[in-house]
Amino acid sequence: MIYELYYWPGIQGRGEFVRLALEQAGAEYRDIALVPEEEGGGVAALVKFLDGADVAHPPFAPPFLKAGRMLIGQTANILLYLGPRLGLVPRDQSGRVWTHQLQLTLADFVVEIHDTHHPIGGGLYYEQQKPQAKRRSRDFLAHRLPKFLGYFERVLERNPDSDEWMVGRELSYADLSLAQVLAGLRYAFPRASREALRACPRLRALHDAVFALPRIRRYVASGRRLAFNKHDIFRRYPELDG
């Protein structure tokens, strides 16, 4: 099956969590964000599914995945579906439920990271909410960042089956997503995340291990992985970095 991934062009965004899983599994997929509009890709292709009156299961927002006749929205839901098919989740139910739980906690973390620069409204510009962004970032860096990082460090520490990954013996999609969040934090908050990650040797090792995986390295080197930028979830505004 050739999967089709739909996401906004020009940013990694939440689409990147799905891309990393597809890439690591060596899955065949079309990244519709990279397909020109003239060839049926880009924003026009998204809008057809978001606004089309004949879509039975309309997604609320990208990313969404076309898998045969199924149309699947919500990042964590896409990964829940792909996990067993891509070999990125344990076989046993307990391991699968736990991996999904970790992914949902990462999703919560991502919302809070995003809202550091958009505390008042996602439809407004950053420039329209700078003082509020500063206050929210201060709170985030003081309380939420160490809480989330400490949590995932503990999860790694308590996995009896691996010194490297969060669930069972093997790499899971949640490990890929966690590495992506860490990369994003280092981009957005270089100072504060260096500080916070001092206490988290396992997280630092996981980040490096994921980005050293041959297929992930090849993907990063391919040019298909976009650079972090200021239209994305993770944004580098030095004034917010503690």
Add this chain to the structure above:
Amino acid sequence: MIYELYYWPGIQGRGEFVRLALEQAGAEYRDIALVPEEEGGGVAALVKFLDGADVAHPPFAPPFLKAGRMLIGQTANILLYLGPRLGLVPRDQSGRVWTHQLQLTLADFVVEIHDTHHPIGGGLYYEQQKPQAKRRSRDFLAHRLPKFLGYFERVLERNPDSDEWMVGRELSYADLSLAQVLAGLRYAFPRASREALRACPRLRALHDAVFALPRIRRYVASGRRLAFNKHDIFRRYPELDG
């Protein structure tokens, strides 16, 4: 199996989405929030799982569910697990994936509703972020509320198998959660939600149908369902109501 539900005492919160499913299914469960600390309930019982050094799969936050030897966190993940066991989700994979997708979209909606009164930080008091809450609420009521409600109205409209429920022929856990969100919105934003729901006859009908279900009525009348209040996700601050 007797399930054990762990959540903060004194509020409905995210625990209520799980309670409604358990109640509607007539499942046996212990609501640990209602058990006194002396009898092993309350906050102390929560903390044992949140902070205990011997918990293999620690939840990041309540609610979490003990189901035999499994400990399951994240509201949507709990419902994903319970759905088939409680008969609150279709049998086919496509219906299950779709129900979970709707639940995750409701979870996103709930975060945005909560953040109307806490745009700067969940650890601060409302009184420390009142002007920001006002601005965020204005943006929420103008843009996000109609967008989310319009989305779920459309989902109901497009379900070919039912005039009442979102997925397939039967009630699902996502319908219960949607009714709870609507009840919460009516409590928090009586004026703005009345206005916004004018265009959403299917949502109004779904709300009424859920709260007319005999088991849900019995639950509401039992005294075990707490009232909405100002420590919860949905809060009535008249100054935020448009």
